[in-house]
Amino acid sequence: MRSANYRAFHRRPPAIVQVRTTALGDLLEPSSHRFVHIDASHMYDDVRGDIDITRRILRPGGVVALDDYRTERVPGVAAAVREAVFTKGLHPVCVSANNLYATWGAGDPLREAVRQWADGQEGMKAVNERIAGEVMVRVAGGHTERRCLARQLARELLPRRSPMRTAA
Template sequence: MRLADYLSVVGDPGRDDVEGWLYPTDAHLMSVINDLQIGRGFRGDILEIGAYKGKSAILLGFFPKSGESLTVCDIFDSEALVSDGNARENATFYPGLHQADFEKNYLRFHDRLPRVHVGSSEELREVVAARSCRFVHIDGGHTYEVARADMETARRVLGPAGVVVVDDWSSAHIPGVAMALWEQYLSGALTPLAFTKGKFYATWDPAGLTAEDVSDAVAASAGIEARTAVRLGRYAAASVTMTFGDWQRYNAGLRAVYSKLYADGGASAPQIVGF
């Protein structure tokens, strides 16, 4: 399967049966940024912190070029030590999370697994070399302490034109993620590139990609569009959304999927698409 094929799957709720939370807007925007990096000659590995059932990892698996790799970090069903706050979150939102489920989903779309680190994201300092990555997706623990540590990890491992993508930056029930993100921003080093309802895109490299680069690339892409840039202190970045027509088709697909689930006893049915 090609990247374009998987983007088509993510955009079609009737075909998308990998449990998790990846909105088509973000699937397309992450792909746009990957294309920008590759097109400008920037190379480096890909890192995902927090994989769940593999929905976004499958997307990231299409990104590495020759000599690059994808590393995925999650505790899965291991006995890795986590904080009390993370343990409660895992029990509430991610019960029954098994590495085998992730691997089964991933291998439906790729010939081989990525490098998988089973354990706490704090251990990544021993696993991923400094400045070795160009793209880091953070969707791990949502307490402030863990989110802050993951942001520092991203800053350490990202190299030239490196981009960090922070999930759940605007979720009211887990404000620790926003606190960790804005702490980095207010330090003056983190530059926003774009944002969606679910994810925030930024860089620590002032000589790398810019918000204008991303907006221009989005304008040339199908399925998504950049709205007028919003000023965030001394920087500005655009909100990226689905185009109206694509949103209408996607929303109609969601209604059809959930109508069937509810008709068949949706209260106990698995989540097909999130967000």
């Protein structure tokens, strides 16, 4: 099913690159991604490098989802995320139970979209939290909040390329 889903929107099969994520930075075009989900190694140095790569490859207004940002069994993730927020200029947009969604640019339009979306969902709520002088949205409620939240953020991002359009 997933393969058929992918083929409905892409003419070519996906390029599968099997390398350490630190090598991806040189393989990916600058400003080429709307959404990046980091969920590979949980070691501090690796996560730190992955976050640094997103600064180069995300489009303006793009979002990085950081998985396990507060899981006690992987403290390296929390340390790398905090470092990026407090010293590198990563702006938190919102959090769910295990993911932090952030952007390198202005997060206000995304925060507002998430707030409106969550307030319209039964059993969900958006709560403003202030961190380092910035407002971040905490989304609470519902067992599917992570998947739904990621989908909502993807809708709010820069327009996608039209289906079936491929790079020359």
